[in-house]
Amino acid sequence: xxxxxxxxxxxxxxxxxxxxxxxxxxxxxxxxxxxxxxxxxxxxxxxxxxxxxxxxxxxxxxxxxxxxxxxxxxxxxxxxxxxxxxxxxxxxxxxxxxxxxxxxxxxxxx
Amino acid sequence: xxxxxxxxxxxxxxxxxxxxxxxxxxxxxxxxxxxxxxxxxxxxxxxxxxxxxxxxxxxxxxxxxxxxxxxxxxxxxxxxxxxxxxxxxxxxxxxxxxxxxxxxxxxxxxxxxx
Numbered sequence: 001x002x003x004x005x006x007x008x009x010x011x012x013x014x015x016x017x018x019x020x021x022x023x024x025x026x027x028x029x030x031x032x033x034x035x036x037x038x039x040x041x042x043x044x045x046x047x048x049x050x051x052x053x054x055x056x057x058x059x060x061x062x063x064x065x066x067x068x069x070x071x072x073x074x075x076x077x078x079x080x081x082x083x084x085x086x087x088x089x090x091x092x093x094x095x096x097x098x099x100x101x102x103x104x105x106x107x108x109x110x
Numbered sequence: 111x112x113x114x115x116x117x118x119x120x121x122x123x124x125x126x127x128x129x130x131x132x133x134x135x136x137x138x139x140x141x142x143x144x145x146x147x148x149x150x151x152x153x154x155x156x157x158x159x160x161x162x163x164x165x166x167x168x169x170x171x172x173x174x175x176x177x178x179x180x181x182x183x184x185x186x187x188x189x190x191x192x193x194x195x196x197x198x199x200x201x202x203x204x205x206x207x208x209x210x211x212x213x214x215x216x217x218x219x220x221x222x223x224x
Contacts, residue, residue: 009150032211044153044200044215086152090211096160097143097168098211102152 002027004089004101012107013077021072021104023087032090033070039083077108116216131186131219133201140206142184147198196223
């Protein structure tokens with residue numbers, strides 16, 4: 001069965017520092033990977049997806065099939081990046097529903 | 111104003127009672143989903159539906175039931191068989207095709223069992 005692992009429950013950095021939120025997955029097929037974000041008092045929303053290969057709010061993520069990882073990175077953290085981040089895996093075939101990781105809370109301190 | 115509406119926002123239930131959480135969308139999305147969100151456990155899939163009159167169990171379907179009689183609506187019933195129902199419940203929807211895994215979420219419903 002597919003699984004998404006986010007090893008850090010909490011990541012605390014200072015403003016301007018680089019950020020890397022880790023995500024590893026296990027899936028035998030060809031996955032589609034996503035990062036979703038939930039800011040305080042807002043709805044969970046899509047941040048980025050690997051097939052788009054774009055940078056959103058300065059965040060990027062590269063799918064590494066050899067290491068089965070999809071880490072989220074930003075070179076310089078901002079206070080407004082503080083939020084809960086969820087990595088999610090979707091199947092190209094088979095179950096048509098996302099599997100989410102347990103989430104990482106990012107705190108960016110001034 | 112398109113989106114997903116979940117109601118009620120807060121719900122209290124006595125043990126042994128069934129409760130139904132409402133989820134309505136006006137996005138013309140074919141697929142709808144129910145997730146349960148618990149601290150430290152992320153989102154866990156309860157049920158999902160790709161089309162009207164059809165739905166599938168997710169990873170934690172025991173103690174829950176759903177129906178999909180209309181494209182716009184996907185209500186979730188938390189039955190008395192659910193052993194630990196106190197949680198935050200999220201409904202989501204998505205289009206088919208290339209947008210199938212791009213979910214739009216509701217604001218959630220918090221259920222507390224007294």
